[in-house]
Amino acid sequence: MNNIIIFKDKESYKILNSLSNIRNDMYIYIIIYSFSIFMHVILYLYGYDNNSQLMNYLSMFPLVAYLSIIIFVIYYIIYLLFNRERYPLSRIIFFCKNIWVNKYRLITSFFMLFSISIFTSYYSSFKAIIPLFNPFWFDKYLLNIDKWLFSGYQPWQLIHNLYTSPWISFALDLAYQVWFFLVYMLLCYYIVSKSSVIRSQYIITWLFCWIIIGNLLALLLSSAGPVYAYKLFGYDDYLPLMKLLYKEHAWLGNQGEAFVLWSLNTQKNLWLSYSEGKNMLGGGISAMPSMHVSMATLMALGSYQIHKFLGWGFILFALIIYIGSFSLGWHYALDGMVSAPLTYIIWYITGKLLNKK
16 A cells, blocks of 8 residues: 555655756746747738648658657667667666656647747748848848858859769758758657757747748748749849759659659749748748758757767758758858858857846
8 A cells, every 4th residue: 555655755756856847947938929929920910821731741740750859760770779888778778667757748848849849830921921021132132242241143053063963962852851850850859858958959949940030030031042033023033053952853853753852843932932921831931041051050959968979970061051951952152151150159148148047
């Protein structure tokens, strides 16, 4: 009988501890739901509340969570082997038991993921209607600044002059596709981690990057991006690049069905979403600033806190994403030059404020 009472007390303690974790994350939840309520009011007032992609993102997150767990377990196994662990199987079993013991932390983590899915839905919904509030106007300036920065050339010309193999374009495109899963994998890692300043710093920076860089600055510096510059304005600076990419896409397709440039299909779908007003997951056209580069920069900062070796790997990945951003026609070079330092500034200020608490 006493054993049963003790067990119940332990379970009660774990539940209370989980509630304490939610309380410790109160600042994060305030940011998430303040932003979501504000965006809901904006969308409702302007008659776009039906454009919300809430259910799409909610249905997507279980898949992201499962993949994150699988990828993290694989990383943990590699980590053990890299450190020459004498009993890797015992460590893995202990790791899995520890997950079960801390299952209530997983429950609170899924509540956090649920909340972030709502946040992401409202972010994406607002991004899709940015041109209605502020029509694209900044592309011309971005093209001219890029040409000035690179001595009369567009940056894609300099990069593609360094290689001629379609396989390099394929590798850049693959990194661009993997980016999505890495963004949420690292976010999931920090969400399930124990409460700490670094954990809060990463999650809060993640949120503010999407709000400040992805919504606010994207609204003020409304731009469509190189891939759409010709269709919208007749600017043909990137037209030769797009013709080259479609040529490489066809060549890669002949090597096998999996060897294609997925970015081209995504770009086509985004254009249809914009031109025909159709909803799609992750819809919305926006170039300046680059959220791909922003998140790649944040992942480099966050992973460096986990392990320096991992951090250097993500620094390399951020460089690849930056090159791919304009080599695949998504962004102007300046887009990443703006978002990367802004991401670091948000990270730095967030850390300073949290350390003062």
